[in-house]
């Protein structure tokens with residue numbers, strides 16, 4: 003077998019999967035096609051709804067940390083603060099989990115209640131779930147969040 007060729011094909015495959023959807027550098031608020039949203043909704047129901055709620059409503063008393071200091075899952079609908087964060091943070095939080103994402107930003111030892119889903123979901127699947135979440139927000143919230151993405155990428 004031609005090992006070099008095989009490895010090359012593997013890398014090309016990974017790059018392709020990663021490029022399906024992420025990142026959207028232009029910060030537009032356009033939503034992806036219906037198929038991607040349906041995939042995102044199905045993955046959300048399977049992977050996220052147990053904590054964040056089937057209606058994206060979050061857990062009760064999500065503003066109060068438990069006795070162990072761990073937060074409850076916040077809503078992903080417009081009443082929560084998911085939309086206060088730019089795309090890159092939302093993506094990292096989902097892929098790497100809270101503790102690792104915050105540690106990468108200099109906040110160490112945070113007792114996070116969310117694990118990383120990078121072993122379970124591809125980058126394209128994570129993007130589809132986040133797109134589904136965004137599709138539930140009203141247009142003005144979506145454009146405010148897109149602005150957050152632009153500001154974060156500009157480093158402010």
Ligand code: HEC
Pocket residue numbers: 046049050051052053054072073074075076082083084085087091092093095096100101113114115116117119131132
């Ligand atoms: C085991 C419970 C659990 C599951 C399952 C879970 N989360 Fe979370 N999530 C949390 C908790 C708790 C937080 C609050 C922050 C923390 O503890 O780090 C959170 C926070 C987040 C945040 C940051 C939101 C903000 O407003 O700061 C995002 C984004 C997120 N989750 C996305 C997802 C997605 C997408 C899925 C499914 C792929 C998912 N979560 C599955 C528990 C969970």
